[in-house]
Amino acid sequence: MHIMEGFLPLHWCIVWWIVAIPCLILGMYQLKKVLATDREALPLLGVTGGFIFILSSLKLPSVTGSCSHPTGTGLSTISFGPWITAVVCAIVLLFQSMFLAHGGLSVLGANIVSMGVVGPVVGYMIYRLLRDTSVNIYITVFLVTAFADLFTYVMTSLELALAYPAETGGIGSSFILFMGIFAITQIPLAIVEGIVLALVFKYIVALKPDILIRLKIFSEKQINAARSDN
Amino acid sequence: MAYKYTLEILTVIAIGAFCALFLYTSATMNGAEFAGSDNVGSGLIGELSNTPLENFQPIIPQWEPPSTEIESCLFALQAAFGGILVGGVFGYWIGQTKKA
Numbered sequence: 464m465h466i467m468e469g470f471l472p473l474h475w476c477i478v479w480w481i482v483a484i485p486c487l488i489l490g491m492y493q494l495k496k497v498l499a500t501d502r503e504a505l506p507l508l509g510v511t512g513g514f515i516f517i518l519s520s521l522k523l524p525s526v527t528g529s530c531s532h533p534t535g536t537g538l539s540t541i542s543f544g545p546w547i548t549a550v551v552c553a554i555v556l557l558f559q560s561m562f563l564a565h566g567g568l569s570v571l572g573a574n575i576v577s578m579g580v581v582g583p584v585v586g587y588m589i590y591r592l593l594r595d596t597s598v599n600i601y602i603t604v605f606l607v608t609a610f611a612d613l614f615t616y617v618m619t620s621l622e623l624a625l626a627y628p629a630e631t632g633g634i635g636s637s638f639i640l641f642m643g644i645f646a647i648t649q650i651p652l653a654i655v656e657g658i659v660l661a662l663v664f665k666y667i668v669a670l671k672p673d674i675l676i677r678l679k680i681f682s683e684k685q686i687n688a689a690r691s692d693n
Numbered sequence: 694m695a696y697k698y699t700l701e702i703l704t705v706i707a708i709g710a711f712c713a714l715f716l717y718t719s720a721t722m723n724g725a726e727f728a729g730s731d732n733v734g735s736g737l738i739g740e741l742s743n744t745p746l747e748n749f750q751p752i753i754p755q756w757e758p759p760s761t762e763i764e765s766c767l768f769a770l771q772a773a774f775g776g777i778l779v780g781g782v783f784g785y786w787i788g789q790t791k792k793a
Binding site for chain 1: 704
């Protein structure tokens with residue numbers, strides 16, 4: 464999903480930085496608040512952030528004949544919300560742009576908006592929609608993770624379409640072309656990522672249910688119901 | 694208890710299906726290079742803007758890994774860092790559970 468350094472016009476780089484910076488400030492404020500309230504949240508942040516590091520480093524082949532990588536943002540989105548996830552993603556994307564030439568500093572704002580903001584916000588909306596229903600919590604984790612991953616790539620397509628509208632068809636036509644490259648490639652990866660992270664969440668539920676209840680990620684009733692199935 | 698290992702089984706099936714899909718695609722799709730979608734996307738940017746790719750120069754100068762081997766090494770380092778975090782915390786939690 465990385466937009467490569469130099470491939471986004473300067474004015475669009477500035478626009479996406481303007482969108483990203485308030486999200487990062489809000490994320491850092493929330494992070495400070497969460498860690499001040501409950502120090503036991505720190506290991507959970509380590510696990511959820513760790514999966515962003517791992518999964519975003521894996522380039523996997525897909526049905527379109529190209530490779531792409533999962534984002535791993537689902538667990539962090541459910542546990543800490545989209546703004547703290549944006550901070551973790553910013554660290555990963557900064558590492559990749561400085562040492563791997565994937566992305567770049569000028570386009571970092573755009574990449575943070577797609578991977579750290581829009582994907583997680585979509586995932587978080589699904590989580591809030593399903594959290595207080597009778598839907599199984601692992602199905603919720605699967606859907607949040609898969610859609611957070613997929614919408615990261617939809618947003619990348621939109622960012623590029625806005626900057627490079629097609630001569631015939633304009634932004635809409637360009638968006639469809641970029642979606643064909645980014646989003647279609649991502650569908651099988653998003654499904655597998657959703658299932659794998661649902662499994663990881665099962666082990667978190669088994670080992671550390673108290674932190675999930677204290678952070679009000681799911682209710683005690685939902686966690687106990689999930690534990691009884693384990 | 695009936696569903697104890699449902700997620701584990703589903704994960705194995707999903708990964709197996711993903712591998713099978715890759716093998717099928719690579720066998721049937723002639724000319725598939727499995728290049729990064731970032732690079733394919735950059736190619737489309739060049740087409741849409743009628744600009745040769747070499748004309749897209751970094752706005753902020755950027756260090757590039759001198760070879761694909763070093764790039765792979767750095768990607769592995771990133772994954773290893775994540776793995777240490779995840780493994781360390783799960784180990785800490787298991788230790789806490791046993792202690793309790």
